[in-house]
Amino acid sequence: MPDDQRPGCLTAVCLFLFFASLAWLLLAAIDPGKHGRWYPAHFVVQALAVAAAGFGLWKMRKWGAILLGVVAVLIHALYIAVGLVNFETFLIYAATVGPAIYFYRRMK
Numbered sequence: 106m107p108d109d110q111r112p113g114c115l116t117a118v119c120l121f122l123f124f125a126s127l128a129w130l131l132l133a134a135i136d137p138g139k140h141g142r143w144y145p146a147h148f149v150v151q152a153l154a155v156a157a158a159g160f161g162l163w164k165m166r167k168w169g170a171i172l173l174g175v176v177a178v179l180i181h182a183l184y185i186a187v188g189l190v191n192f193e194t195f196l197i198y199a200a201t202v203g204p205a206i207y208f209y210r211r212m213k
Contacts, residue, residue: 110165111162111163111165112204112208112211114204114208115162115165115204115205115208116163118159118162118200118201118204118205119159119162119163121201122155122156122158122159122162122173122201123156123159125152125155125197126152126153126155126156126159127152129148129149129151129152129155130148130149130152132145132148133145133146133148133149133152136148140187140189147183151176151180154172154176155173155176157169157172158170158172158173158176159173161173162205165208165211165212165213166212166213167209167212167213169205169212170202170205170206170208170209170212173201173202173205174202174205174206177198177201177202180194180198181194181195181198
């Protein structure tokens with residue numbers, strides 16, 4: 106496989122990230138704000154950042170992997186700070202950041 110061709114695993118990650126971005130935007134629209142007014146806003150910011158990272162990964166760009174890693178760290182720091190840390194969020198980001206790191210050297 107040529108170095109600039111996107112592997113199937115990374116394609117699946119990108120599609121998942123695009124779907125997750127849409128889901129977060131939907132959650133932001135319907136969230137009653139029971140955790141505070143910041144909670145729906147964080148979904149919008151997270152959705153936009155993850156969609157951008159997914160686009161970068163789709164184009165096989167290193168900045169996409171870096172952005173996804175930064176978002177993962179920031180989301181976990183936020184969730185730890187406000188007491189919303191959970192194992193599911195960790196698994197989701199591990200399953201998406203992992204392949205991005207694995208294929209990082211093949212990206213431009």
